[in-house]
Structures are given as C-alpha cells and as structure tokens.
Amino acid sequence: MSDMLVKLYDLPDLEPVLKQAREAGIDIRRAIAPEKHVVIEWVRKHFGNGWASECEVAFANQPVSCYLAVKDGQLAGFACYEATCKDFFGPTGVDESLRGLGAGKALLLASLHAMRSLGYGYAVIGGAGPKDFYAKHVGATVIENSTPGIYRGYLKQ
Numbered sequence: 001m002s003d004m005l006v007k008l009y010d011l012p013d014l015e016p017v018l019k020q021a022r023e024a025g026i027d028i029r030r031a032i033a034p035e036k037h038v039v040i041e042w043v044r045k046h047f048g049n050g051w052a053s054e055c056e057v058a059f060a061n062q063p064v065s066c067y068l069a070v071k072d073g074q075l076a077g078f079a080c081y082e083a084t085c086k087d088f089f090g091p092t093g094v095d096e097s098l099r100g101l102g103a104g105k106a107l108l109l110a111s112l113h114a115m116r117s118l119g120y121g122y123a124v125i126g127g128a129g130p131k132d133f134y135a136k137h138v139g140a141t142v143i144e145n146s147t148p149g150i151y152r153g154y155l156k157q
C-alpha cells in the first residue's frame with residue numbers, strides 16, 4: 001500500500017462535514033486520556049494489534065492525537081495522526097455497521113485540520129488503503145515508490 005500526500009493549505013471546510021455527521025447522530029471530538037482503555041480495546045477488536053499499538057502512541061501525545069466518532073454514547077470510529085511518524089495521518093476506521101454516514105470523512109478532516117494547526121503544509125497518509133476515498137475528499141495523491149515505505153520489515157507478532 002502506497003503513502004499519499006495531502007495539501008493541508010487546500011483542505012475543505014470542517015464545519016459542513018461535522019454537521020453532516022451530527023445529523024446522522026455522530027459526534028466527532030478529540031479523545032481524552034481516561035477513555036484510552038476503551039478506545040484501544042475497541043481498535044484491537046475491530047482492526048487488530050498493529051492499529052491498537054499506533055493508537056496507544058497517539059494517546060501518549062499531548063494533546064491526544066486521536067479523534068473519535070461517538071454515536072449514542074458508543075464508539076463508532078477513530079482516527080489518529082502523528083502515531084507512527086511525525087506528519088502522518090492514520091490509522092483510521094469506522095464500525096462496519098456505521099459506515100456511509102459521514103463519520104470517516106469527518107474524522108479525516110478533523111485530523112487534517114488539527115495537523116494544519118500544528119504548522120504543517122502537507123500531510124502524509126501512511127499506507128493508504130481506500131485511495132479513492134482520500135483522493136475524493138481531500139485531493140490526496142499517491143507518492144510513487146512508497147511501498148513498503150516506513151513500514152519495511154516491521155514485526156507483526
């Protein structure tokens with residue numbers, strides 16, 4: 001999976017996508033430390049140990065570099081940035097039964113706007129899975145020859 005590059009100076013506005021998610025009953029907000037155990041176990045259960053490890057690193061950042069999607073008081077999705085590398089977005093995921101409601105797009109944009117506020121001009125989407133999703137919503141472009149990139153030879157067990 002290739003990495004992708006996003007122009008942070010050309011991002012779509014955040015408020016309309018937050019509103020779309022809210023209308024579907026989904027709140028997007030930054031995670032806070034006391035819910036770390038809930039989030040990590042949810043990520044592990046839905047997406048595996050590797051993403052749970054990355055999420056733990058995001059929780060070690062101050063402020064926590066992880067946004068959550070919450071529906072009816074339950075975790076519906078998450079997005080991290082600056083977990084495995086500075087200036088990298090990811091991992092991110094939404095509960096399978098709640099996809100298509102705008103949570104993924106809102107988590108992505110909330111994170112990228114936060115990265116812009118940190119002072120970055122561009123962001124890297126690490127090991128981008130759904131390339132069309134990133135291209136469509138934030139104009140991301142594939143970085144040539146970026147596979148396996150920073151993930152070369154990492155230990156999975």
Ligand SMILES: CC(C)(COP(=O)(O)OP(=O)(O)OC[C@H]1O[C@@H](n2cnc3c(N)ncnc32)[C@H](O)[C@@H]1OP(=O)(O)O)[C@@H](O)C(=O)NCCC(=O)NCCS
Nearest residue numbers: 092093094099100101102103104105127128129130132133
């Ligand atoms: C990718 C993911 C986070 C998107 O979450 P989501 O909540 O379903 O996304 P949204 O509802 O915000 O999608 C909004 C838009 O993106 C489009 N979209 C969603 N997933 C897409 C995909 N895989 N490929 C292309 N377009 C996609 C939708 O059609 C929709 O378009 P519209 O706004 O024009 O109607 C979710 O599919 C997921 O968790 N996938 C598994 C984990 C994963 O691959 N994470 C990314 C790792 S790099």
